Amino acid sequence: MSSKFYHPIIGCYLYSIFYDNIHLAAKKGMCNMALIAGLTGEATTTVTHQNTAASVGAGGVEVFGTPMMIALMENAAWRAVVHNLEEGDVTVGTVVNVRHLAATPLGQRVRATAELIEIDGRRLVFNVEAYDEKRKIGEGQHERFIVNLERFNQRID
Numbered sequence: 001m002s003s004k005f006y007h008p009i010i011g012c013y014l015y016s017i018f019y020d021n022i023h024l025a026a027k028k029g030m031c032n033m034a035l036i037a038g039l040t041g042e043a044t045t046t047v048t049h050q051n052t053a054a055s056v057g058a059g060g061v062e063v064f065g066t067p068m069m070i071a072l073m074e075n076a077a078w079r080a081v082v083h084n085l086e087e088g089d090v091t092v093g094t095v096v097n098v099r100h101l102a103a104t105p106l107g108q109r110v111r112a113t114a115e116l117i118e119i120d121g122r123r124l125v126f127n128v129e130a131y132d133e134k135r136k137i138g139e140g141q142h143e144r145f146i147v148n149l150e151r152f153n154q155r156i157d
Helices: 066-084 149-156
Strands: 002-007 012-019 022-025 040-046 089-100 109-120 123-131 136-148
Touching (some): 040 066, 066 123, 066 136
Antiparallel strands (some): 040 109, 109 123, 123 136
């Protein structure tokens, strides 16, 4: 079931879609109500030689590399919103401000989490954290920007 209504607080027309007791209001070119603060995402990996600091020339140590931890956090943030974007839209990372708190040795699982905490137009702000099998190993904030993939690709060609 679908209907159109004007939302006086947001100041735009919304198209409501009711599905299995979940209410989403989204329409291309309208307000994207499917994105709401509180959405979460998670990504996991296992520490192998390929994702250590030694493999990227960042210190020569066989522990989970900071660039890989950041990539895992970015992936968790992407997973938090990917299914709530308008058709044709993607997100790109624009800001990373994280601390790598502890070293994780080969063989351990690492889990990154992200929570969407702010939506400012097309700018999305996430709290991100990473954990190994023993403790929190990273924390911070990450920003992503919603872009139309077709227009984005045209600009980089």
